[in-house]
Amino acid sequence: xxxxxxxxxxxxxxxxxxxxxxxxxxxxxxxxxxxxxxxxxxxxxxxxxxxxxxxxxxxxxxxxxxxxxxxxxxxxxxxxxxxxxxxxxxxxxxxxxxxxxxxxxxxxxxxxxxxxxxxxxxxxxxxxxxxxxxxxxxxxxxxxxxxxxxxxxxxxxxxxxxxxxxxxxxxxxxxxxxxxxxxxxxxxxxxxxxxxxxxxxxxxxxxxxxxxxxxxxxxxxxxxxxxxxxxxxxxxxxxxxxxxxxxxxxxxxxxxxxxxxxxxxxxxxxxxxxxxxxxxxxxxxxxxxxxxxxxxxxxxxxxxxxxxxxxxxxxxxxxxxxxxxxxxxxxxxxxxxxxxxxxxxxxxxxxxxxxxxxxxxxxxxxxxxxxxxxxxxxxxxxxxxxxxxxxxxxxxxxxxxxxxxxxxxxxxxxxxxxxxxxxxxxxxxxxxxxxxxxxxxxxxxxxxxxxxxxxxxxxxxxxxxxxxxxxxxxxxxxxxxxxxxxxxxxxxxxxxxxxxxxxxxxxxx
Amino acid sequence: xxxxxxxxxxxxxxxxxxxxxxxxxxxxxxxxxxxxxxxxxxxxxxxxxxxxxxxxxxxxxxxxxxxxxxxxxxxxxxxxxxxxxxxxxxxxxxxxxxxxxxxxxxxxxxxxxxxxxxxxxxxxxxxxxxxxxxxxxxxxxxxxxxxxxxxxxxxxxxxxxxxxxxxxxxxxxxxxxxxxxxxxxxxxxxxxxxxxxxxxxxxxxxxxxxxxxxxxxxxxxxxxxxxxxxxxxxxxxxxxxxxxxxxxxxxxxxxxxxxxxxxxxxxxxxxxxxxxxxxxxxxxxxxxxxxxxxxxxxxxxxxxxxxxxxxxxxxxxxxxxxxx
Numbered sequence: 001x002x003x004x005x006x007x008x009x010x011x012x013x014x015x016x017x018x019x020x021x022x023x024x025x026x027x028x029x030x031x032x033x034x035x036x037x038x039x040x041x042x043x044x045x046x047x048x049x050x051x052x053x054x055x056x057x058x059x060x061x062x063x064x065x066x067x068x069x070x071x072x073x074x075x076x077x078x079x080x081x082x083x084x085x086x087x088x089x090x091x092x093x094x095x096x097x098x099x100x101x102x103x104x105x106x107x108x109x110x111x112x113x114x115x116x117x118x119x120x121x122x123x124x125x126x127x128x129x130x131x132x133x134x135x136x137x138x139x140x141x142x143x144x145x146x147x148x149x150x151x152x153x154x155x156x157x158x159x160x161x162x163x164x165x166x167x168x169x170x171x172x173x174x175x176x177x178x179x180x181x182x183x184x185x186x187x188x189x190x191x192x193x194x195x196x197x198x199x200x201x202x203x204x205x206x207x208x209x210x211x212x213x214x215x216x217x218x219x220x221x222x223x224x225x226x227x228x229x230x231x232x233x234x235x236x237x238x239x240x241x242x243x244x245x246x247x248x249x250x251x252x253x254x255x256x257x258x259x260x261x262x263x264x265x266x267x268x269x270x271x272x273x274x275x276x277x278x279x280x281x282x283x284x285x286x287x288x289x290x291x292x293x294x295x296x297x298x299x300x301x302x303x304x305x306x307x308x309x310x311x312x313x314x315x316x317x318x319x320x321x322x323x324x325x326x327x328x329x330x331x332x333x334x335x336x337x338x339x340x341x342x343x344x345x346x347x348x349x350x351x352x353x354x355x356x357x358x359x360x361x362x363x364x365x366x367x368x369x370x371x372x373x374x375x376x377x378x379x380x381x382x383x384x385x386x387x388x389x390x391x392x393x394x395x396x397x398x399x400x401x402x403x404x405x406x407x408x409x410x411x412x413x414x415x416x417x418x419x420x421x422x423x424x425x426x427x428x429x430x431x432x433x434x435x436x437x438x439x440x441x442x443x444x445x446x447x448x449x450x451x452x453x454x455x456x457x458x459x460x461x462x463x464x465x466x467x468x469x470x471x472x473x474x475x476x477x478x479x480x481x482x483x484x485x486x487x488x489x490x491x492x493x494x495x496x497x498x499x500x501x502x503x504x505x506x507x508x509x
Numbered sequence: 510x511x512x513x514x515x516x517x518x519x520x521x522x523x524x525x526x527x528x529x530x531x532x533x534x535x536x537x538x539x540x541x542x543x544x545x546x547x548x549x550x551x552x553x554x555x556x557x558x559x560x561x562x563x564x565x566x567x568x569x570x571x572x573x574x575x576x577x578x579x580x581x582x583x584x585x586x587x588x589x590x591x592x593x594x595x596x597x598x599x600x601x602x603x604x605x606x607x608x609x610x611x612x613x614x615x616x617x618x619x620x621x622x623x624x625x626x627x628x629x630x631x632x633x634x635x636x637x638x639x640x641x642x643x644x645x646x647x648x649x650x651x652x653x654x655x656x657x658x659x660x661x662x663x664x665x666x667x668x669x670x671x672x673x674x675x676x677x678x679x680x681x682x683x684x685x686x687x688x689x690x691x692x693x694x695x696x697x698x699x700x701x702x703x704x705x706x707x708x709x710x711x712x713x714x715x716x717x718x719x720x721x722x723x724x725x726x727x728x729x730x731x732x733x734x735x736x737x738x739x740x741x742x743x744x745x746x747x748x749x750x751x752x753x754x755x756x757x758x759x760x761x762x763x764x765x766x767x768x769x770x771x772x773x774x775x776x777x778x779x780x781x782x783x784x785x786x787x788x789x790x791x792x793x794x795x796x797x798x799x800x801x802x803x804x805x806x807x808x809x810x811x812x813x814x815x816x817x818x819x820x821x822x823x824x825x826x827x828x829x830x831x832x833x
Binding site: 003006007010014018314315318319320321322323324325326327328329491493 | 560579587607612652
């Protein structure tokens with residue numbers, strides 16, 4: 001067997017066979033799984049189960065024909081049966097949606113998650129306070145007791161004109177509230193037989209100059225601090241719903257008929273693709289593909305490069321280097337090691353790429369990734385890998401200990417951060433002048449090009465060709481320079497050189 | 510016999526420092542050569558140039574009939590001064606890898622050879638152990654096997670005994686004498702001169718990049734015939750009486766004995782007779798110069814440095830060999 005390949009084979013086997021590699025390679029997908037599956041479960045622990053009261057000062061004075069007040073409506077909305085029914089409906093909805101996308105197993109998992117997320121049903125009493133109750137004094141009760149043991153959770157003040165339009169009241173007083181009530185009663189009596197527009201017109205006529213929209217009041221709500229948003233959101237919704245339906249009734253409309261009129265079925269958009277159609281995720285998913293491409297390139301290049309540098313340093317500090325050099329030339333050794341680590345990086349790339357493609361296929365998003373893009377990713381991988389491998393081999397050869405490599409590594413790491421900075425501007429605008437230029441500057445070029453390739457706006461073919469030509473040329477230059485540094489560096493012990501010294505080595509011999 | 514290595518006016522500088530300066534050297538095929546000289550003399554640089562690990566700035570070099578060792582690496586076995594093993598590799602696999610890098614075909618033949626060698630150096634049980642589990646002496650033996658597995662025609666050993674205990678030192682010596690008997694040319698470099706004296710049939714002395722001596726051990730002994738007499742007196746008399754003998758240049762006291770250094774014209778036998786006449790002598794003999802003495806004499810002649818200075822340089826093995 002060719003000796004360069006012998007070196008490459010040993011390099012590959014001794015790297016891939018270590019526990020470090022196996023763990024390191026699996027850690028990334030594991031983190032992804034944890035992030036996607038476990039973290040939401042941990043974060044979205046079930047909400048606290050509140051046991052307490054919601055106090056309502058209803059100044060609207062409204063009653064429906066059956067004599068039910070807003071407080072009664074709210075109480076109904078918080079009745080255990082209603083809460084249970086809502087819960088079931090929500091579960092069914094989620095289940096239907098998930099089932100469509102993920103299948104039976106996914107739906108069941110989602111349902112379990114949801115069940116957990118919704119937690120146990122709270123136990124909430126809705127209490128009516130007298131209209132003239134002192135708000136400041138009632139607020140104090142929000143500070144007393146516990147939200148889990150019957151303490152007051154919220155204090156709601158429904159304004160006099162919340163249901164029936166009236167003159168907005170600047171000041172709060174028993175008298176004004178009194179007047180408001182009168183006004184409402186009048187309005188309520190006037191309303192039947194008239195349509196909504198007439199009622200508004202009449203109201204506008206009554207209170208000349210007041211804008212009609214401002215005539216409706218709302219409610220004020222004071223709540224205990226640190227209440228879960230899964231309590232707050234439903235409260236807000238239930239209150240607005242109660243007031244809305246009261247207004248509709250007060251205006252003499254049929255709530256159900258209005259609801260039917262207002263409700264327009266708005267299905268999700270369906271994307272039509274070559275492989276079939278699916279529900280749109282509501283946005284451009286290309287950004288994830290760009291991120292995926294860049295991560296793939298980045299991780300495989302980084303891992304391969306790191307291993308390369310470490311093994312070169314190890315061979316030096318083990319003093320096995322000179323033994324090797326008695327059998328093969330430094331060039332053969334470096335080439336063999338780079339090829340071996342290319343195998344390592346390629347394995348990582350293949351593992352992650354396969355996981356990615358399988359996942360996309362599973363969710364029917366495979367069309368986001370063109371086969372030609374995958375081909376380009378592999379081409380750019382080779383360019384990026386050889387560029388960084390040459391750098392890492394040179395750095396590894398120049399130092400004796402891993403710690404000494406830090407100062408030489410810093411500029412390399414800074415170059416490797418650039419793709420992350422470029423990520424957003426390049427995905428937003430893959431064909432801007434900036435993106436075009438970045439795609440042609442050697443160390444960053446392969447990263448920039450895969451980010452651009454993943455965008456919606458196709459990158460002109462000539463730019464790919466130019467980036468590849470520039471890439472190949474820069475790889476040749478980098479390997480040539482690295483070989484020179486390597487040849488001198490591998491037998492150099494002692495004080496680690498700086499970049500100036502390395503450049504001198506390149507010019508030497 | 511032909512020459513295994515020919516070096517003509519070979520020069521190598523590292524920055525300011527001239528490591529090897531216009532070295533001429535011929536190593537006879539089948540010879541057992543000792544490269545001696547203090548640390549930093551240029552031995553390792555010379556050897557690395559022979560191995561084509563580094564290249565001379567000037568001069569011509571031929572190894573086993575080829576212009577450079579690059580073309581004949583497979584026929585050379587090299588045990589460098591800076592030697593190591595892959596710590597995580599198993600001993601058997603390491604030896605197999607090294608042999609294959611040297612062009613040995615893989616297969617059961619190679620495996621059998623490795624086992625035989627490990628048995629000979631008493632490491633048969635270690636074949637499946639990782640190299641890092643071996644002691645330093647054991648690792649050194651493994652490295653020696655690695656450089657002879659492919660049965661090289663030329664064997665270069667740079668400080669092969671450093672760090673070995675006496676038992677293993679003897680084992681190693683026997684092993685490479687055996688390689689010599691097989692017909693291999695051996696170059697052996699050391700700063701411990703008496704080792705070379707015990708082993709080699711030809712000595713090359715290097716000091717500060719220059720060759721100061723290149724001759725067979727026999728010829729050296731003949732050339733540096735004893736010019737000193739060593740006397741052990743019965744009573745603790747001083748050497749005044751002896752210093753007065755005609756032909757005695759100076760009397761020194763070394764290790765409790767009196768050493769009479771003779772001038773160039775005197776006859777040692779005549780001086781001994783007179784010494785016995787003048788003092789109560791327990792023991793008297795010709796003092797055979799060691800390689801170290803020869804080295805000092807040569808270097809003193811050439812550079813004018815003092816004897817103590819040179820001796821300190823040879824023995825003070827602390828100075829690091831300048832790396833390539």
